[in-house]
Amino acid sequence: MSTGWRFLLSSRWGGYLALTVVFALVCVLLGCWQLARRADALAENNRVAANYDAVPRPVADVLDGLDSFDESQKWVTVSLTGSYLESEQLLVRNRPSGGQPGFELLVPFRLDDGSVFVVDRGWLPTGQEQDKPDDIPSAPQGEVTVVARLKASEPKLEGRSAAAGEIPSVDLPTIAEQLDLPTYTGAYGDLASETPSAETGQLETRPPEDEGPHLSYAFQWFVFALLGFLGLGYAARQEYRSLNADDPEEKERAAERERRRKAKAKSDNDIEDELIDRSATR
Template sequence: MKNWRFAFSRRWFGYLAVAVVFALVCVLLSNWQLSRLEEKRVSNSRVINNYDASPVALADVLGDVDDWNDDDTWTPVEMTGSYLEDDQVLVRNRPRSGQPGFEVLTPLQLADGSVFIVDRGWLPTGNAQDLPDAVPAPPSGEVTVIARLKGGEPALPGRGAPDGQIATVELAQFAEQFDQPVYTGAYGLLDSEDPAPSDSRPYPAFKPELDEGSHLSYAFQWLVFGLLGFAFLAYAVREEYRHLNADDPAEKARAAERARKRAARRTDSDVEDDLVDASEAGAR
């Protein structure tokens, strides 16, 4: 007589609750991966729409010094002013192609007196010190700059830096440095300078790659994991049923049929392995 009453015990309901919780966690993780995918698609669309657009005046994008909209990321802007080389700083811990280095941030004072921070590019760490071997000077005098906008970075609590360096592009700290208004919503990655510097310039930023990553496949994987939890639960119930009903004639017949099918699937190599194992066991 079939006996499934054990599956309605408190123990198995507990296992079912664990499987449900595991499935819910997998669904949440799947949704998180889908949200990451959507963020990546939005980021890619900003590159497609903005990166190669024609430059516009800075004031046309940032009406106030603290304005910022993420949809303006990578928008090329044009401005004219004079670099404040004495206030130039290095952003430390900025790797590029696996090599450690620094970003060079140089304030640009515009005609109205306001200050816009320009990231002039990347320099590798020097051979003998935790500094670049040399920092190319920006053009002197009036210069017209085209740069692509990026939002400022948050402060990193507990992260310090030596004099002349900063740990993150936290634009608010520049506002404390100058008496003039400072753009604190965004800064710019240098594209071109006119006139060009007399010396070489830091390495320009790479164009962002359009890659959605593996978020979609990870989302499906988490859903599969959630289903596998129920599949494992069903397998465990079936195995316990077989164990508890091993003396039932119908179950004995099914067990014999399963054994016959397993034997039919055995290959010559399986038989040879069994003979070798038996021979080794006899020798011991």
């Protein structure tokens, strides 16, 4: 290393390099995180495309057991035949939709084999004068055929309480304990249709198949990592010029930069004068 660059061996510049490396590593990690989020979004898009409009199959043919569910089965359509246990229905609290607070209406459904599958019959807004829906639609009575789309059980929210007839999350094992019946605890279903039909809450619509801006965000983070090193190099070059201003070679390079600057300024002035002249002759 020439004498003029020995300042890079100082502890100060060692610290600058360390900070730049840390900054670049953070940027790379954030970029990889965005790529992972994109991969998750693409996987969800693939599940929607493969499962959402599939021909319904009996739930027992899709789920191997009461506690069975795999993430690849999300949105799979299943058919159920039996009757609603309307007296055991539950409201899931804190379910906003479109910026409005509300509830999800869960109604256990007893199948012909005696097992119970929880059906989400839609979203209901919070009442105008009470912390409950103003109107809760009744489920069809008697034998009903239901088509639903599978979703995973939600985690239990420790320390969260709820009033009678309510629950803080779609925690299927807790619901199964309350029912004291053989209940599917791996998955529940968003209602797609029922025969005979009845009034429901606001049913969930098909999720948009959108991967989001994660790829562009990842690219930006990787560029930021590169810019960190470019910035460090530029700062080193500027300090070199400051410390070696009396060096003949550096003086010649500075003079050349000045000549280029003046030539560019002159060229810009000539263009501006030409535009003014053209405007004046009109």
